[in-house]
Amino acid sequence: FYTQFYQFPSIEYRAGLGLMLGAVGVSAIAAATGAFKAVGGAVSLPPAEAMRPEPPASFKPTLIEQLGLQRLLSPAGRIILRNVERRPAQAAMAVLGIGLAVAMLVVGRYFSDGIDAIMAVQFRTVQREDVTLTFIEPLPGRVQHDLAQLPGVLRVEPFRSVPVRLRFEQRSRLGGIVGLSSPSTLRRLIDSDLQAVPLPADGLVLSTKLADILQVQVGDRLTVEVLEGARPVLSVPLVGLVDELIGLAMYMDVTALNTLMQEGPTFSGAYLTVDPLQMPTLYQQIKQIPAVASMAQRETALQQFEDTIAATSGVMNSMILLFACIIAVGVIYNAARIALSERSRELATLRIIGFTQREIAFILLGEQGVLTLAAIPVGWALGYGLAWVLNQSPAQNTELFRVPFIIQPASFVFAAVVTGLAAIASGLLIARQLRQLDLIAVLKTRE
Template structure:
């Protein structure tokens, strides 16, 4: 017989043997494949969604020439654009008019708010172009034509050809909607001062430059500039030049793209997706490697004699190694197939959720071949790594040694016997603990595998706990007003008397907001100082502790994040450069530092801030407490007040956020529960099956000796129950630590995620883990009850 035909016969025999083993261990094989599939699924879903978002974002930003720097200001002539373009490092620049105004919608009691932005009379914007979705672009000379953003249009049921009423600069205007559009600046559309979208009450409207200039008395002027910088230029250099140029025109301080609200939110989601899309699959791969090591190790231990016979018949070590490696490879290939199919489906669902939050045109899920190749290669490499130690054991086993039974374990007195605890425990418990003590590493790794499923649940669910806590703190403890109003321009504080006369108003608390640049040494930061009444009840200063902080008569209260940026502490002095009015510079003492979550804020007592500004008793708006029965009448009167630029209701904002969030929570929790259950079932079921295989003869002997099925099941499954009980607190600790890393990694200048995990989360993670363990135990118990005692007892090592 030729060597080729001999090799074919050998491989055919080994393949038949592999097929029998795969069928015999099909349930364990499927559980391992499911763990691999879940890991592949998370890669394909999360990393695929991440790549889809990045590709769409980059394409959209390039298509619309998204700016790198924004520079809001009070007012400047359009002729200043030439000087902006000539600044070092500026590749392109554009200017526009940007104002807020009240929208009077017929089917909405409360006034809505619109951000009006100008478009060039001819041609398209040089930067931050818009994309028309329905209808047409504004034609030159149209004075009442507007484009509105697509999400606002859909939320309000507005279409091209409809009209919308706005209070622009104190005058009511009927505007014609000629189309809907989207913009790279409003991928995630938020009202001013909010971190959540409200498409029913806040919209973006674009008008022609001349029409909007005439409406806001800005003919030949602009109040916002934005630029793109040349490649390789540090944005800070251009920002410094812009601030110097625009300072005489009331510049409020330029800021880079990373601080642009919509981009910041989108980038934060991308960063989180990238991290989670790497960390979670790594957990699943690690568990799969561990399971393959256990299953193959046990398989090789039970086939010592067969391995010896194969070697005696001339099978090479490489052929035997490949035979056992194929078991791992088959499990991974099955997992890859299921994972890719499931990942594509879940990826499309993920993108569907993103489409409700982010206005990105052409956002579709597409499986990238490179991602599939990378995930498959890493999974195969991990599987081979997990199987390698067991395979090497088979390869290194001499035939003569393999013919002998495996030497018995070295039994000796353990800590149970040495401490005397064993005398206090029933015999079944002693047997369970003694078996775990003899295999400490296997028990520990099994517990660690289950603990990772608990940790995954903790990481996912703590985000919802934190957001819920943040919303409750912000909208029920800090923002206690029923209605908050803001003015176009600051008003004399005597306007409070008019507010008191509005229908249903039971309390009025004025506030003053002043844009500033805070300096300390070589540190500086642009912010807004909020002036509040010292005895105010409707808007309070509350830190992470949940305790209201008294507002001192003098000095600044800074958020901890802002204090860290400025490198200041209580008692230090900072220079306050006021970015409006006469733009004076004053010194102010730091009266306290608040550990809050929302932005880089600064707070001061109202009269102290009015003195600091040097402009007298002016206010920027007011917080109102209103009788519920008179809310509609109040809104009706506010729509007629020309000085009012915005009206907000914290309760309505919170309700809108909760309705938007509900779908995302349901889908995300469903994914997490499924993923965690897969890990728990995979580890517990395989552990119990391996224990059943190892101790089958022992358990059958106990049955013959008169033990009931329940008693035998306790001996087998009690070990897995103890491992599960060990794993739950381990998983809590791991999840607690990983959640802290997530909090630290997601901190931005706009907000910080509070580190909050509710008691219900701990209980829920434990219940899911116990449920998965119970399902695994029932499956093994069913197999145990079907034991053929005679055939098991006939088995000899």
């Protein structure tokens, strides 16, 4: 994807030896840890003890029975709860394993929700213009009236852009101050609550990310080195902060910026609201104006952004979905397969005393269903916490973009549905083996 979108002349991914050895090592440690207890118990068991038949299981009233609520459950339901409570550690590990699969899905959807929020805020709340025009060089103020006469133009808000280097103490940053009209309705400044912030009549307004980089606060004075014209060096106070999710922004009132540059009303471009039906005509006329360097349509930029993100995040989400399903199916199927192996004698006995095939399947698979239902909220909590940790990492808070911590309710529902479908797939595999249960062979005494 880097090669496709950034068109590097040559790029090749090479996995380092340390990375591969680390992955193998972690997997080996996990496998050894899981097998250690079982292997250790088998090795330490005396042969004479191992040859004895398994002692009967120890039963006690379940929590539901202690509360007197057993009348609300069928006999099969009580058997399920007893089986879960008999092995609390095994049940807890199954819940944790399934919960991690749910958490992976929640984290995967968190990235999509965050990108959707960036697009909604940047292209719907901050940028409200239809077209942005940029001039080859700054033009006098009368250009605003000339643009208003173009076909389909409903509103014009000119802006002035000045390339500068901001300095505060030993820290500096290159950028451009954008002078906006006041009030500005097509390019809005917003706070952390997505509410519009009025542009002060004088002074500099920075994005919070840029203020963090320069380590400045409202009230500090910054040194502004202008990088065009006579290149004056100015001292400007910081009078406000705005929360933007893309880039590092610097804003001033356009009149104040013109005064700072010691020039009359001068503009570097303009934001336009345009009648959609007149857009093709406007585009053709703009192409004939030599003073216009570029014309950018917001909807086109949004569509390109969505296409790029859909391509990259689509692959990532597909891989996460695949891994989560493998984990969920593996954990649920493994737990059900072990339960079938351990309780085949009990299930065969139930069949002989009158339980139907469907009833014993309900007993075996119902236990896995209970564990899956218990694992879903656990996975939601794990996914929420992991997404929050990832959101605090520098990779989610760069100069290029900041991913907000947003997880939509639909993402939790998606994780639950996918896990439920994986559980159903595992149940179908086990149910197939239940139908092949040999009652006579199972009931033979082990002695």
